[in-house]
Amino acid sequence: MTRSSTIRGLLALGLAAAPMLSIAAAQSPWPDSPSMEQEKYEPVPMPSGFQVVVSEQEGPVFADARGHTLYQWPVRQLRNGPVGERKSQPSCDDTKYTVNSGLMSPYPGGFELPEVETRPSCLDVWPAVLAEDDATPVDKWTIAERKDGTRQWVYDGYALYTSVLDDAPGEVNGAISGTTGEVGARRPVQVPSMVPPQFRVETLLVGRILTTDTGQMVYASEQDAPDESRCDAACLEKWAPILAPAYVTARGDFSAIERAPGIRQWTFRKQPLYTYIGEPMYKMYGSDEPGWDNVYVQYTPKPPAAFTVQESPTGLVLADKNGMTVYRYNCVDDALDQLACDYPEAPQAYRFTVCGGGDVERCLESFPYVEAEEGANSDSQLWSVMWIDPMTGKRAMPDQAGALRVWAYRERPIYTHFRDKAPGDMRGDTWGEFYGYRNGYKAFWLRSDFGRRLP
Amino acid sequence: MNNHNSRSLIKRLALRTMLGALILPVIAVGAEPGAAAEDQSADWAPPGGRIGYVFWDEVSWGIRETPTKEECPEGFNIGPREQFAELFPKDGKKRTLMETQLMREAQVWFPDTKPDTFEFHEVASKYALGVDLDGKDSSEDFVSDDGRTGIDNQLFRVVGCIRNYRREGELGIINTKWRQQNPFNRVTFELTDVDSLKNDPEVTVSYYRTLDTLLAGPTGNYLPGGTQRVDARWGKRFMASTKGRIVDGVLETEPFEQLLVPEWALSDPAYNIFKDARLRLTLSPEGAEGVLAGFIDIEQWYYAMNTSWATHHAAYGQASAASMYKALMRLADAYPDPETGENTAISGAMDIKLTQVYVIHPENEEQTLAASH
Numbered sequence: 001m002t003r004s005s006t007i008r009g010l011l012a013l014g015l016a017a018a019p020m021l022s023i024a025a026a027q028s029p030w031p032d033s034p035s036m037e038q039e040k041y042e043p044v045p046m047p048s049g050f051q052v053v054v055s056e057q058e059g060p061v062f063a064d065a066r067g068h069t070l071y072q073w074p075v076r077q078l079r080n081g082p083v084g085e086r087k088s089q090p091s092c093d094d095t096k097y098t099v100n101s102g103l104m105s106p107y108p109g110g111f112e113l114p115e116v117e118t119r120p121s122c123l124d125v126w127p128a129v130l131a132e133d134d135a136t137p138v139d140k141w142t143i144a145e146r147k148d149g150t151r152q153w154v155y156d157g158y159a160l161y162t163s164v165l166d167d168a169p170g171e172v173n174g175a176i177s178g179t180t181g182e183v184g185a186r187r188p189v190q191v192p193s194m195v196p197p198q199f200r201v202e203t204l205l206v207g208r209i210l211t212t213d214t215g216q217m218v219y220a221s222e223q224d225a226p227d228e229s230r231c232d233a234a235c236l237e238k239w240a241p242i243l244a245p246a247y248v249t250a251r252g253d254f255s256a257i258e259r260a261p262g263i264r265q266w267t268f269r270k271q272p273l274y275t276y277i278g279e280p281m282y283k284m285y286g287s288d289e290p291g292w293d294n295v296y297v298q299y300t301p302k303p304p305a306a307f308t309v310q311e312s313p314t315g316l317v318l319a320d321k322n323g324m325t326v327y328r329y330n331c332v333d334d335a336l337d338q339l340a341c342d343y344p345e346a347p348q349a350y351r352f353t354v355c356g357g358g359d360v361e362r363c364l365e366s367f368p369y370v371e372a373e374e375g376a377n378s379d380s381q382l383w384s385v386m387w388i389d390p391m392t393g394k395r396a397m398p399d400q401a402g403a404l405r406v407w408a409y410r411e412r413p414i415y416t417h418f419r420d421k422a423p424g425d426m427r428g429d430t431w432g433e434f435y436g437y438r439n440g441y442k443a444f445w446l447r448s449d450f451g452r453r454l455p
Numbered sequence: 456m457n458n459h460n461s462r463s464l465i466k467r468l469a470l471r472t473m474l475g476a477l478i479l480p481v482i483a484v485g486a487e488p489g490a491a492a493e494d495q496s497a498d499w500a501p502p503g504g505r506i507g508y509v510f511w512d513e514v515s516w517g518i519r520e521t522p523t524k525e526e527c528p529e530g531f532n533i534g535p536r537e538q539f540a541e542l543f544p545k546d547g548k549k550r551t552l553m554e555t556q557l558m559r560e561a562q563v564w565f566p567d568t569k570p571d572t573f574e575f576h577e578v579a580s581k582y583a584l585g586v587d588l589d590g591k592d593s594s595e596d597f598v599s600d601d602g603r604t605g606i607d608n609q610l611f612r613v614v615g616c617i618r619n620y621r622r623e624g625e626l627g628i629i630n631t632k633w634r635q636q637n638p639f640n641r642v643t644f645e646l647t648d649v650d651s652l653k654n655d656p657e658v659t660v661s662y663y664r665t666l667d668t669l670l671a672g673p674t675g676n677y678l679p680g681g682t683q684r685v686d687a688r689w690g691k692r693f694m695a696s697t698k699g700r701i702v703d704g705v706l707e708t709e710p711f712e713q714l715l716v717p718e719w720a721l722s723d724p725a726y727n728i729f730k731d732a733r734l735r736l737t738l739s740p741e742g743a744e745g746v747l748a749g750f751i752d753i754e755q756w757y758y759a760m761n762t763s764w765a766t767h768h769a770a771y772g773q774a775s776a777a778s779m780y781k782a783l784m785r786l787a788d789a790y791p792d793p794e795t796g797e798n799t800a801i802s803g804a805m806d807i808k809l810t811q812v813y814v815i816h817p818e819n820e821e822q823t824l825a826a827s828h
Contacts, residue, residue, distance in 0.1 A: 079767060100552055106536040106770035107559075112551040182767075313664070313689050313717065314639065314724045334552075353557040357565030419758070424692075427755075430723040430762040433560055443723070449689060450639035450724065 025308040025323065025423075026316055029206045029287075029446050034299035037269070039201065039208050040194040040252040045139040047153070052191050055170045056300050056381050057410075058177050059201065059208045060191035062155065064129060064162060067169025071126065071186045072158035079105035083184035083338055087157035088144045092122035097335035104182070104334045104438060113335060114349035122337035126161040126174075126186065129153045155189055165343065165411060171381055173411045175340075177203050179453070181330070181437020184338035193297065194252040198242065198266070202454050205318070205446055207299035209454070210268065215281035218242065219274045222291040226270035229259050238289070239274040241265040253297070268295055282454050284447055301380035306372065306407065309446060312424040315455065318444035320370050323423030324416040327367065327431075327441040328409060334438075341439070343412050344386070348393035350439045354432035355415075360391055367415040367428065367441065369406040376405075384408045415441065498653045499740055506652070507645040508736075508743045508809035511669055511677045513634045515627060517584045517608050517746060517804030518615050519600070526580040527616035534619075534773030535559070535766050538573055559777075563761055566780035573775070575782050578615035583608040585804035586707075586733050586748035588789075595788070609786040610751060610803030613779060619764075619772020626764070626772055630720055635677065639719040641665050642693065643683045644734070644743075645814045646706070652738050655701040660708050660734065663814070664690030664717065670810075679741040679811035687817045693717070693726075701738065705745075708734045714749065716805070718759055721768055725759035728752035730790060730800055742810040750789040750800035757783065
């Protein structure tokens, strides 16, 4: 039976090493000293009173004169009907909806919403960006007539709003640009990235990552010199230079080098660019090769030191200092105006349902807040420390009895999960209504090797 | 070599895979080409005593369906949509979201074992798929179609009369699709020390999460002869091993202490935990089929179901999570909680199909690359 010695050895190694390896933090997807450079964007004609602000997570976004991020609410089809706004037809108004709409199968509509007496209108939380009487359209910026007779700015067909959750330039607390699942979510209005047509930029929690237009990850080698590829024949067995057309000239952060007569290769900030041969779309296997890195047009600030990165069966996930996977809570109510309920000022009844069956004490056990140590803070707009009254889930004053000091991401508290017992466990992922998007929890994925798209 | 560092292997492995598919019939007949193709009972030993089988078809959660549905004499269960309509009829009464939708979702995520408001139709059958897991033949046990007694499959009683879990249900369609298409779900058994695929008193059976796509055939099937690389990074927690024996071409294993079966269906990753897991598979050089049986961790099974199937999708197949939980706990038959005495696991079986593959271990990837040149 010696033929099986190898496999038994591997199994023994794997089984014995698994717990030990999982306790140690995984290698962070952020470099030790991430570049502070910001994403470059296409010059877009704008009416006066608007500007571009480069946000930490979403990259360049349009903003009003105060620097407040602009949002849109494009129509989309939910299970039981469409929701959102059609082009040039703003529908967000001052109606105070009192019942759910029944857009979320299998539940019908017509039931009274939580905290209905204080429920705001759509315009209360999404102020319309109104145009002055003498404002005139500029390029993709047009003006729509609202039902109340006011005029509202529109970009690329969809009406523009700001969010009451944003205070400072660069904040994007109203909505995210990533996957939002089965909800009628708003979107920040992103400015086109200045990348050649062969490339795209996607938003990850780690930063704005460069991909090809076909969804392949883009890599740079630490062995290359500025504007010089050192990828030799052996290297080319694994790595494919991303070839540039002959007519390419330098623009923004992109240029091209001639790696052989007539053969030009794209560079980004003087780094020659490659794909990893055979790598499926949206995977990051190449970054496991020593000396090879994904290319980010800008990194998000590293999470505070109180967090770690862990390996799970799916990929890399953010975790607390004890290695326990960290979760974000998502919530959008099912009224016609689809208002968010994922932040402390919103009704907490939704969250208490899926974290405790309506029982606040059980909620605190099953999805406890990630508490912040005294003095902990962050200079990033993404991460903050806030005080929470655990029994209401609402913000608290610092000196309030029983208040907890907790970590928050984009002004929303984050959590761990009671069924996770060891680093890398992710049993709270997609917990809640409609896979954790409508009213539930999603793990803080930094890399997924098995999903259909970027995490 | 890191398994992900070998992605450049993929194209070469694909060539090797195609080559493997071509030569497999020749390998299968061994020294007498053509003989085994004519005589399926012929004995055969895999090269090096080693053969892998990748799991490609999750036929069902051990449901023995009959054309007349005789296993469900009381009919099928109703689901979330029908239960909601019964609880909250359109009678003009004003209700709140809290006491309707949110109350129902609370029961999904925090179920209880109180008596069900709705009648639950369990399977009533003498026969079931599965394995005798506990060595006893008790009153709640089933008989297999081939006459084995003491078959433990209480999960069949829970899910057998729920449309979602039957062939007509969405789960049967989508889970099988994702079993085939989603790499998170790829798991492979490898038999080593095999002297005969017909009769061998002791073989080693190892279990891995593996990384490669399946070799699709032209008719929705999956072909033998592919390769599967062991996922030694993200898949460490899936690795397991046990002993088994082959009798008349049927593999029966000793219990794996625990098998994690990944299950990424409509949303993000989940897995089920089979305790004391056993395989009973009919083997051939081209594939295997049979059951993966064991005592299934109820809590993990239940939440894997809920995180993989929103109430909306469960409603398509009339699968009410809260009602199922009560039935699961009522019929649980193993692993009592030391404090409460309540059983925490339920016997069950997964009806599975596998196709032959070559398993590439991390230490052999470079050799495989060299050989593929």
